[in-house]
Amino acid sequence: MITGQKTTPTKNIKTLQVIQSEVENSNRIALSVDCIIFGFDEAKLKVLLIRSDLKKYAGKWSLLGDLVFPNEDLDAAAYRILKQRTGLSDVYLEQVSTFGTVNRHPAGRVVTVAYCSLINVQHHKLNILDNELHWHDIKNVTDLAFDHQQIFDTCLQQLQKRVQEHPLGFNLLPKKFSLRDLQNLYEAILGIKMDRRNFRKKFFSMDFLIDLNEMEQDVPHRPGKLYKFNFEKYEKRKKKWIGIDF
Amino acid sequence: MITGQKTTPTKNIKTLQVIQSEVENSNRIALSVDCIIFGFDEAKLKVLLIRSDLKKYAGKWSLLGDLVFPNEDLDAAAYRILKQRTGLSDVYLEQVSTFGTVNRHPAGRVVTVAYCSLINVQHHKLNILDNELHWHDIKNVTDLAFDHQQIFDTCLQQLQKRVQEHPLGFNLLPKKFSLRDLQNLYEAILGIKMDRRNFRKKFFSMDFLIDLNEMEQDVPHRPGKLYKFNFEKYEKRKKKWIGIDF
DNA sequence: GCAAAAGTGTTGGAAATACACCCATGT
DNA sequence: ACATGGGTGTATTTCCAACACTTTTGC
Numbered sequence: 001m002i003t004g005q006k007t008t009p010t011k012n013i014k015t016l017q018v019i020q021s022e023v024e025n026s027n028r029i030a031l032s033v034d035c036i037i038f039g040f041d042e043a044k045l046k047v048l049l050i051r052s053d054l055k056k057y058a059g060k061w062s063l064l065g066d067l068v069f070p071n072e073d074l075d076a077a078a079y080r081i082l083k084q085r086t087g088l089s090d091v092y093l094e095q096v097s098t099f100g101t102v103n104r105h106p107a108g109r110v111v112t113v114a115y116c117s118l119i120n121v122q123h124h125k126l127n128i129l130d131n132e133l134h135w136h137d138i139k140n141v142t143d144l145a146f147d148h149q150q151i152f153d154t155c156l157q158q159l160q161k162r163v164q165e166h167p168l169g170f171n172l173l174p175k176k177f178s179l180r181d182l183q184n185l186y187e188a189i190l191g192i193k194m195d196r197r198n199f200r201k202k203f204f205s206m207d208f209l210i211d212l213n214e215m216e217q218d219v220p221h222r223p224g225k226l227y228k229f230n231f232e233k234y235e236k237r238k239k240k241w242i243g244i245d246f
Numbered sequence: 247m248i249t250g251q252k253t254t255p256t257k258n259i260k261t262l263q264v265i266q267s268e269v270e271n272s273n274r275i276a277l278s279v280d281c282i283i284f285g286f287d288e289a290k291l292k293v294l295l296i297r298s299d300l301k302k303y304a305g306k307w308s309l310l311g312d313l314v315f316p317n318e319d320l321d322a323a324a325y326r327i328l329k330q331r332t333g334l335s336d337v338y339l340e341q342v343s344t345f346g347t348v349n350r351h352p353a354g355r356v357v358t359v360a361y362c363s364l365i366n367v368q369h370h371k372l373n374i375l376d377n378e379l380h381w382h383d384i385k386n387v388t389d390l391a392f393d394h395q396q397i398f399d400t401c402l403q404q405l406q407k408r409v410q411e412h413p414l415g416f417n418l419l420p421k422k423f424s425l426r427d428l429q430n431l432y433e434a435i436l437g438i439k440m441d442r443r444n445f446r447k448k449f450f451s452m453d454f455l456i457d458l459n460e461m462e463q464d465v466p467h468r469p470g471k472l473y474k475f476n477f478e479k480y481e482k483r484k485k486k487w488i489g490i491d492f
Numbered sequence: 493g494c495a496a497a498a499g500t501g502t503t504g505g506a507a508a509t510a511c512a513c514c515c516a517t518g519t
Numbered sequence: 520a521c522a523t524g525g526g527t528g529t530a531t532t533t534c535c536a537a538c539a540c541t542t543t544t545g546c
Binding site: 014 | 260262268272273274275276299301302313314315318319321341343344345346347348351353354355357359411412413432436438452480489490491492
């Protein structure tokens with residue numbers, strides 16, 4: 001129970017001039033973006049990493065990041081940095097979270113915004129391979145430089161959640177895929193095994209798969225049917241997103 | 247199909263010195279935090295707003311925000327700013343998203359990180375009332391200053407999602423509440439009507455409500471039973487969070 | 493013919509929905 | 520007595536989980 005409150009109407013008011021001076025002078029901070037690019041290949045979920053630039057983290061792997069320019073939109077910086085580091089440009093990036101503890105970067109105060117994406121490894125060729133840029137199986141991702149392990153963990157968790165709520169996974173597969181491919185994808189991302197028949201039923205009942213009347217080729221077993229995802233139908237369907245559950 | 251890729255192993259490498267110089271000099275940006283504080287009162291969802299400081303937005307309402315100090319953790323800044331603006335300190339803040347278009351603030355380049363909370367209006371007394379700080383019914387929140395309408399919308403959407411997945415709502419109610427109170431809360435946050443009997447069944451079947459064997463007092467109708475939420479039991483129970491659904 | 497994976501159906505239980513009546517209280 | 524909202528039960532349906540056998544292909 002707190003008493004004696006006062007209303008001093010001007011106490012927290014700042015004029016535009018005061019704010020401008022704060023913005024222009026002492027209160028500025030370096031801002032960076034880190035890109036977490038997930039891909040799917042050889043039935044495994046992978047992520048793009050480079051070797052850290054810094055001696056302090058010699059030998060360690062790190063995410064793809066750089067500073068944001070003062071005259072650049074945050075989202076634009078993410079696309080620029082991804083392009084700069086990998087050559088990739090046809091990639092949709094999504095902001096995940098911002099990390100801002102004071103000592104997270106050895107070069108001084110740097111707040112970083114994490115952006116995440118999911119791409120089809122086969123459809124996107126890496127054009128820049130500086131700092132040993134390449135795909136790493138997520139099962140072998142440990143002990144990254146800076147606080148990048150934490151950032152990576154956060155992004156992976158969010159990915160696992162989002163992939164269950166939205167049809168993100170289809171971007172990771174070839175245009176034509178088998179149900180087995182699809183199941184492998186979900187199992188890789190979620191790190192679990194699923195019942196094949198129920199998985200099948202689930203997806204057929206959603207009714208977003210188009211049967212291409214084609215078969216797999218050159219597989220050492222009975223070939224499966226090929227499908228593609230009906231994005232158009234998905235977009236049209238309403239969300240009935242009410243369902244309390246915890 | 248892109249060809250002719252080169253590997254120039256040092257192209258993107260920066261030394262610590264280079265990064266330090268970038269961090270210390272030209273590449274810094276003002277960073278702010280905005281707090282979106284939701285509360286529940288009179289069976290309505292509300293949010294704390296103040297009058298905008300700036301002439302440009304004269305008469306408009308705005309979120310609770312200020313600049314982050316260069317030697318201050320991002321989360322700490324959020325708590326400090328909330329405390330400064332409202333006097334509130336026993337409040338859990340959660341980061342929602344970061345907004346960083348170049349021209350979002352008239353005083354110059356300011357990137358802002360939105361933090362969100364849900365509190366019980368009755369349990370938290372506002373001790374500072376500068377800039378006409380007070381609770382606004384969310385149904386009347388329109389046309390906020392800066393890009394605050396967009397930030398508000400994003401936070402409300404995320405709140406609606408999260409409240410269905412986690413027992414956040416209980417923090418908004420008195421310690422002892424009736425099922426009607428609880429349903430009003432969900433209806434207010436989600437903006438929908440629900441079937442009373444099914445709502446009841448839902449919550450009883452979750453088995454997280456403790457029957458206090460007390461009744462409402464002074465209501466102009468048959469008094470309902472009072473309950474409290476069993477947070478302990480909730481924390482212990484495992485998440486079986488697999489369920490593809492879109 | 494053998495190995496490997498595709499393809500297929502049923503059943504039981506759990507949860508979601510829709511719906512209608514009586515009860516306790518204050519006025 | 521009546522208005523207001525509390526409290527309850529049931530039938531239907533939908534969804535999910537568990538489970539085993541036959542088919543097709545490559546080798």
